[in-house]
Amino acid sequence: MTSDQPLPSPEIAPADGRLGVVCVGLGAVATTFIAGVELIRRGMAEPFGSLTQLGTIRLGKRTEERAPLIREFVPLSGLDDLVFGAWDPFEDDAYVSAVKAGVLDVGRHLEPIAEALRDIQPMPAAFDPAYVKRLDGPNVMADRSKRGQLEGIRDDLRAFRERHGCDRMVMIWCASTEVFVDPGPAHADLDRFVAAIDADDPAITPSMLYAYAALLEGVPFANGAPNLTVDIPALRDLASASGVPICGKDFKTGQTMVKTALAPMFKARMLGMDGWYSTNILGNRDGEVLDDPESFRTKETSKLGVLDTILQPDVYPQLYGDIDHVVRINYYPPRGDNKEGWDNIDFFGWLGYPMQMKVNFLCRDSILAAPLALDLTLFLDLAQRAGMAGIQEWLSFYFKAPQVAPGLYPEHDLFIQHTKLKNTLRWMMGEEQITHLGVEYYAEDYLPQD
Numbered sequence: 001m002t003s004d005q006p007l008p009s010p011e012i013a014p015a016d017g018r019l020g021v022v023c024v025g026l027g028a029v030a031t032t033f034i035a036g037v038e039l040i041r042r043g044m045a046e047p048f049g050s051l052t053q054l055g056t057i058r059l060g061k062r063t064e065e066r067a068p069l070i071r072e073f074v075p076l077s078g079l080d081d082l083v084f085g086a087w088d089p090f091e092d093d094a095y096v097s098a099v100k101a102g103v104l105d106v107g108r109h110l111e112p113i114a115e116a117l118r119d120i121q122p123m124p125a126a127f128d129p130a131y132v133k134r135l136d137g138p139n140v141m142a143d144r145s146k147r148g149q150l151e152g153i154r155d156d157l158r159a160f161r162e163r164h165g166c167d168r169m170v171m172i173w174c175a176s177t178e179v180f181v182d183p184g185p186a187h188a189d190l191d192r193f194v195a196a197i198d199a200d201d202p203a204i205t206p207s208m209l210y211a212y213a214a215l216l217e218g219v220p221f222a223n224g225a226p227n228l229t230v231d232i233p234a235l236r237d238l239a240s241a242s243g244v245p246i247c248g249k250d251f252k253t254g255q256t257m258v259k260t261a262l263a264p265m266f267k268a269r270m271l272g273m274d275g276w277y278s279t280n281i282l283g284n285r286d287g288e289v290l291d292d293p294e295s296f297r298t299k300e301t302s303k304l305g306v307l308d309t310i311l312q313p314d315v316y317p318q319l320y321g322d323i324d325h326v327v328r329i330n331y332y333p334p335r336g337d338n339k340e341g342w343d344n345i346d347f348f349g350w351l352g353y354p355m356q357m358k359v360n361f362l363c364r365d366s367i368l369a370a371p372l373a374l375d376l377t378l379f380l381d382l383a384q385r386a387g388m389a390g391i392q393e394w395l396s397f398y399f400k401a402p403q404v405a406p407g408l409y410p411e412h413d414l415f416i417q418h419t420k421l422k423n424t425l426r427w428m429m430g431e432e433q434i435t436h437l438g439v440e441y442y443a444e445d446y447l448p449q450d
């Protein structure tokens with residue numbers, strides 16, 4: 001349904017009580033997220049990288065000087081109210097897994113919260129090595145049928161809610177990238193989707209079972225990996241019909257964050273482009289999984305999509321009609337989670353003179369991803385309390401391949417995404433939209449004087 005009228009701002013239920021956060025996958029990103037929250041709520045670290053914790057939002061005219069913190073403007077859950085759980089095919093608790101991931105300093109950042117991390121024992125996973133070829137672990141559900149796994153995840157959600165006295169929950173996919181799956185007939189509507197589950201159809205991936213279980217249990221779902229997962233008609237329609245917010249795909253953290261900040265600059269100045277070559281080395285488990293060509297294909301599709309929608313080669317064929325866009329990921333164990341990305345951009349300016357820009361980004365994958373997981377958790381919960389069901393396009397800011405309503409193209413420009421997010425918060429709270437027009441400040445100059 002579309003409407004030409006601005007929609008009325010929603011009523012938002014208060015963020016009272018406990019919010020259960022269940023991570024699918026207890027690897028580098030999930031443990032860095034959980035450990036970070038544990039440290040921050042004890043006042044032992046700062047939530048750098050998190051818009052919900054540090055960002056402010058301007059309201060009204062510039063002369064009004066109103067710019068509260070986002071977390072004081074919209075009713076978000078406080079960090080003390082979060083309670084964590086996870087599934088993983090490996091038996092390591094969050095402490096052991098975090099030590100193995102090698103992201104955080106053991107003495108400084110894991111020992112002080114070791115007890116809280118050890119309490120997070122992964123639940124047996126709905127896992128099938130056919131979808132993540134480089135991994136296999138023992139901590140898996142006994143019933144390997146897709147129906148059995150679906151019911152197992154639903155039982156886990158109910159038991160977790162009960163055990164921890166959660167008022168609300170959010171599920172976030174922080175698990176490995178699954179092999180590439182094309183959307184097909186089994187995903188087209190709920191009847192066929194359910195029939196495919198009962199027939200153990202390979203088109204139904206483990207991530208779809210988690211997402212479906214979440215929707216059936218009224219739990220919002222975010223997809224931090226590029227898998228299809230909840231981006232299929234059957235689950236999109238179910239999310240809308242059952243009043244549950246969803247979003248994805250693939251956390252926008254390193255190279256793609258840079259790409260979606262730089263590409264709008266070239267485009268804004270009408271500088272042309274011959275090629276953009278991106279390569280990465282990384283040595284964590286994610287890198288190992290992405291070393292499998294089928295998982296890499298899922299990631300590559302997600303990473304390649306961004307340039308076309310930003311640069312619009314169909315509108316500007318003379319500038320962007322013939323770009324060689326290449327993305328490579330190389331598994332290189334010595335680097336662990338400390339990914340290094342190189343970008344080489346061949347672009348041209350006035351009269352066609354060529355220039356180059358080179359970016360060498362020495363980043364930390366999970367350090368960049370963890371605050372995104374936190375923001376998504378808090379914003380998805382906010383969306384649910386505001387009655388905003390289905391796709392949350394305003395959270396595109398966090399994703400490489402944002403989910404959008406059918407028929408829309410995704411918005412990839414980081415700054416448009418940022419504006420969209422903040423304007424959505426303003427709309428939710430009944431505040432004026434900020435268009436940056438600002439002619440009212442120049443009324444005396446612009447209006448005819450008599």
Ligand SMILES: NC(=O)c1ccc[n+]([C@@H]2O[C@H](COP(=O)([O-])OP(=O)(O)OC[C@H]3O[C@@H](n4cnc5c(N)ncnc54)[C@H](O)[C@@H]3O)[C@@H](O)[C@H]2O)c1
Nearest residue numbers: 025027028029088125174175176177225251253285286365
């Ligand atoms: N900057 C980033 O770190 C970043 C950015 C974008 C996307 N991602 C994606 O986030 C995901 C997590 O990244 P990571 O670095 O934490 O990887 P990781 O390999 O450290 O952790 C993933 C965990 O998921 C588990 N897993 C796999 N299949 C599962 C299943 N069916 N059920 C439950 N657990 C399962 C694995 O055993 C592993 O422990 C990956 O898909 C990655 O591509 C990460």
